[in-house]
Amino acid sequence: xxxxxxxxxxxxxxxxxxxxxxxxxxxxxxxxxxxxxxxxxxxxxxxxxxxxxxxxxxxxxxxxxxxxxxxxxxxxxxxxxxxxxxxxxxxxxxxxxxxxxxxxxxxxxxxxxxxxxxxxxxxxxxxxxxxxxxxxxxxxxxxxxxxxxxxxxxxxxxxxxxxxxxxxxxxxxxxxxxxxxxxxxxxxxxxxxxxxxxxxxxxxxxxxxxxxxxxxxxxxxxxxxxxxxxxxxxxxxxxxxxxxxxxxxxxxxxxxxxxxxxxxxxxxxxxxxxxxxxxxxxxxxxxxxxxxxxxxxxxxxxxxxxxxxxxxxxxxxxxxxxxxxxxxxxxxxxxxxxxxxxxxxxxxxxxxxxxxxxx
Numbered sequence: 001x002x003x004x005x006x007x008x009x010x011x012x013x014x015x016x017x018x019x020x021x022x023x024x025x026x027x028x029x030x031x032x033x034x035x036x037x038x039x040x041x042x043x044x045x046x047x048x049x050x051x052x053x054x055x056x057x058x059x060x061x062x063x064x065x066x067x068x069x070x071x072x073x074x075x076x077x078x079x080x081x082x083x084x085x086x087x088x089x090x091x092x093x094x095x096x097x098x099x100x101x102x103x104x105x106x107x108x109x110x111x112x113x114x115x116x117x118x119x120x121x122x123x124x125x126x127x128x129x130x131x132x133x134x135x136x137x138x139x140x141x142x143x144x145x146x147x148x149x150x151x152x153x154x155x156x157x158x159x160x161x162x163x164x165x166x167x168x169x170x171x172x173x174x175x176x177x178x179x180x181x182x183x184x185x186x187x188x189x190x191x192x193x194x195x196x197x198x199x200x201x202x203x204x205x206x207x208x209x210x211x212x213x214x215x216x217x218x219x220x221x222x223x224x225x226x227x228x229x230x231x232x233x234x235x236x237x238x239x240x241x242x243x244x245x246x247x248x249x250x251x252x253x254x255x256x257x258x259x260x261x262x263x264x265x266x267x268x269x270x271x272x273x274x275x276x277x278x279x280x281x282x283x284x285x286x287x288x289x290x291x292x293x294x295x296x297x298x299x300x301x302x303x304x305x306x307x308x309x310x311x312x313x314x315x316x317x318x319x320x321x322x323x324x325x326x327x328x329x330x331x332x333x334x335x336x337x338x339x340x341x342x343x344x345x346x347x348x349x350x351x352x353x354x355x356x357x358x359x
Contacts, residue, residue, distance in 0.1 A: 006236065007345060009352035010144070012137035016087075017119050018127030024084040025133040027140050029352065030070065032078035034147050041065050041083070041139035047337040048135045055180050055196050056328050062088065065136050083136045087129075101313045101321050105303030112314060128241040128331060131338045138341020141348040148351060151216040156340040157184045158332060159296070160209035161192045162199070182336040200329040203306025207242075208332030211296045212339045214347060217282060219290035220358065221350040228286025229293075229350055236342040237297045242331050245298035249281020264289075293347075297339060299332035 005013035009029050016023030042065055049063040063085055070081030099120045102109040107126040111118040118124060145152050157176050159166050166185035175186050183189035199206050222229025230248045237246045254262050257279070264284075265276045275291055282293035304323035311321045328334060 006239065006342075007349040009356065010141060010345065010349040012133075012140075012345065014130055014133040014137075016130070016133070017124040018087075018122035018129040019119070019124070020087060022084055022086045023129060023133055024082065025137055027070070027081040027083065027137050029349075030076050030078065030081055030140060030144060031147075031352075032076055034076040034144050035074060036067070036071050036076050036081075036140065036143050037074060038065055038067050040143055041067075041136050044135050044139040044142070044337060044341065045085075045132060048132060048334050055193075055200070055330065056334055063132055081140060083133065083140075085132055085136070098321060098323065100315070101319055102311050103303060103321055103323055104309045104311050105300075109312075126241070128328075128334070131241060131335075134240075134345070135337055135341045138337075138344045141341070141344040145344060145348050145351070149216060149218065152347070153215045154212065154340050154343050154347075155215075156182060156210060156212040156336040156343075158182045158208055158336055159184070159211045161330060161332070162195060162206040162208070162301075164188065164191060164195060165209075181333055196329055204329070205302035205305055205327070206330045206332075207301040208299050208330055208335075209296055210299060210332055210336050210339050211294065212343045213295075214282070214293040214343055217288050217290065217293050217347065218351075219288055221288040221347065221354050222283065222286045223353075224286055227353075228283070229288055229346075230281070230283045230286060232350065233283075233293070233295055233343070233346050236346045237295060237339060240297070240335060240338055240342065242299045242302070242335070243297045244300050247296050248283060249294055250279045251281075251296060254279060288350075293343075295339075295343065297335075299335050302328050302331045 004015065005011055011029050012025050012027045014025040045063045045065055066084045068082035068084055070077055070079050106123060108118060111126060122129065155173060158181050161181065166183060166188040170185045170187060172184055176182050176184050179189040181189050181192055183192065196206060233248065234246045237243055250257065262279050264279050266273050267276065275289065278291045280289065282289055282291040304327040306322055308320040308322050311319055313319050
């Protein structure tokens, strides 16, 4: 059974491995006559690509995307869009020592037991390298959304690194673009530098929390019961490498609130309903309310570390594993543009499905 695609009306399917010759995806369901160029996608890929600062993996990949099909004379044709990124900086020899050893925290052991074979070079298919194609597909989704919903904006930020959270009273979206952490709090970003430097130099890693906010989402996206917008957003975010938890709106904090505190009260503003708060994160009963859609995702620490960890090998022998190579000390940093992309893809998928059913 295939499990390499995401979405229904707007769907993308990715292929390729971390150390193979290339990675790519096929994007289907794109309406015709939408302006689209490689430059439209490259701006998002440049935000995710490795080697942009000392706080990310030093693998040097330009991540130059090529459009192979589905675009003619600068606009989409309505046929599948083929996208390709060549891998140019593989160092497969870095992984020779773990060819028969399972790295704790990685997918090595589960891939081996499921398939009886695994690509140990950088994790193969389970590598976060795959997420470059999600960002490319998200770039396509953003172009379609810009045409259909010109007032929509999708912005992501990192709101916690390890145990260090931002001060929300200092939130500044413009600050997100000024530091290597996509952090909306300038003071926190400065503190994170010293923290992550010490983590990186010790050969360890740190986790983080990402928040993605979509503004200008129309009311009515999503469907009751099994195709809820928040259910699909949760799946979209949980499918990103290293993500171990997702919450919408108040999320887990809602469990500590009273019914009075959690209720988003309503009033009329002219002829439209407005909400006095947004504990629900812009989604009620699986359907968007017209408020900001707010999603947070918890990203675990990078599993590839230099500290010896106890493990086993494919022969059932107990061993110790040290993971060499080039790795992100905090993979949540480069997860921000990936989470934005998955938000874009999910919203477009539901927008097209809503239009098909309700006009």
